[in-house]
Amino acid sequence: MTDFHRAQILLAEDDDAMRSYLVRALEKAGFAVDAVDRGTAALPLLHSKHYDLLLSDIVMPEMDGIELAQRCNEISADTKVMFITGFAAVTLKASREQPLAKVLSKPFHLKDLVLEVERVLEDRISAIL
Helix, strand or coil: CCCCCCCEEEEECCCHHHHHHHHHHHHHCCCEEEEECCHHHHHHHHHHCCCCEEEEECCCCCCCHHHHHHHHHHHCCCCEEEEEECCHHHHHHHHHHCCCCEEEECCCCHHHHHHHHHHHHHHHHHHHC
16 A cells, blocks of 8 residues: 555635545545635645645635646646535536546545545556656
8 A cells, every 4th residue: 555644735625614624534544734715825835835636626716626726737737636526517627627637526425535535646656656
């Protein structure tokens, strides 16, 4: 099994309760997580620190997750992207505009989220080796 401890995750989620819930679950699984409440707040962090994964809600104020992912691709091309959303139609748009990004639909079990994050990061680690 690959060691994911201390992998750096940037979480962008506008719902306070969901953001807190996800941070706790990811940190409990051994990841280092920086969390913001909107895409525009994520941009300065992407410029100042390397992240292994951008985990973003798609529907957020000011800048949606798809635009954030596009900006992330420009700033840090090797950062993987994973979306979380509760909107089926938005999932189709995300898949079309960011075909390499994993999309996880709400509601989901935290165990499933952690497994998907590990899969995405394992693909990244395999590509490096």
